[in-house]
Amino acid sequence: MTYERSSTLFKAAEQVIPGGVNSPVRAFKAVGGTPIFINQAKGPYLFDEDNNKYIDYINSWGPMILGHAYQPVVDAVIEATKKGTSFGTPTEIETKIAELAVNMVPNVDKIRFVNSGTEACMSAVRLARGFTGKDKIIKFEGCYHGHSDAFLIQAGSGAITFGSPNSPGVTQGTAKDTLLAEFNNIDNVKQIVESNKDDIACIILEPVPGNMGCIPPKNNFLQSLRALCDANNILLVFDEVMTGFRLAKGGAQELYNVNADIVCFGKVIGGGLPVGAFAARNEIMDYLAPVGPVYQAGTLSGNPLAMAAGLAMLSALNDEATIFNELEEKTKYLHKGCSEVLTKHGIKHTINRVGSMMSIHFSDDEVKDFQSAVKGNNDKFKAFFHGMLNHGVYIAPSAFETWFITNALSYDDLDDTIAACDKVAASL
């Protein structure tokens, strides 16, 4: 494969955009080389500016769960666009998508739409603080909740990839209110709660972290957090930006049968347009302006194009009961196939998977938290990434990200991916 046009476009981009990208993980800085510039995408495939074709396992970092240019979403956006792109007034479609979302998600009565996962998590924490009258929050090492200040403390995703889990620019004042805990270690969380009695507004987590690879919650960790929150008047906030409408209709809450107090969404909920949302029971949501005192707003929030895309996406997921099973079966098949060929070539690895989220770690130790995730062999990952890319398989250019499986993939695509993994493994 050649990447000439991507190289030229990247050089031009670097002159006017920091690092040539509008979000750091898109740069290939962690793996070396030039990021590929995509020209178009359809179903499970990406096509770059040099006319190379790839099977896509990033899927816009999650939203394209039914494939790229999914026709009902494309049609809905085109129809909405003809009527005007933004009004800054209420529209009927906002209520329609809100009704559908609160129906699909357990334990929530109301939802507010924003423009990104970052906004959703940032607003959820403000709401939790306003509702409880407490300041501190607990977050977990390696979890990523967007780039608002309170979360850039031992953050995952691009923040670990680029070596700044604690970003400069976040003040000491802000950092002191974010307490850090170890994922899957309930005793550690209990100790932190014990030593900050009466100060903790919420515990926020990705119920299945996907920003340090994919980490399954173990030993009823989520249930134990629920009990700890109940006993200490702390709100439990699930950041379901990745897991929402992906692991099940009702996300991780449904899959693990654990109720959170506030749930954050992004990615799938917008069908590929910029949408985030947060949802909770009435008593919490009614703390928000204009009903309650906690302020939160957005010029483009509930934008008609974004809502049209989101409604088409959620409707498809709601109507087709088999989608989540199909996704799970495809991901299991991929997991098994990749594991077999890596084993055949004697490559040490661990594959973590929950539903249609999966990650390959180049270490045979269990990967269950941030410390174990960073132990993987990064040089092997780099070689694996470039090998897969050269064989037409596009995975995230970082060892700390999840593969997002789309239901547009056929079993032939999965076999092609496993065959690519076989060839790459032979060369590692």
Ligand code: PMP
């Ligand atoms: N939470 C999680 C779990 C995420 O994975 C992300 C983005 N990868 C965010 C929040 C932030 O979302 P956004 O990039 O839309 O601001």
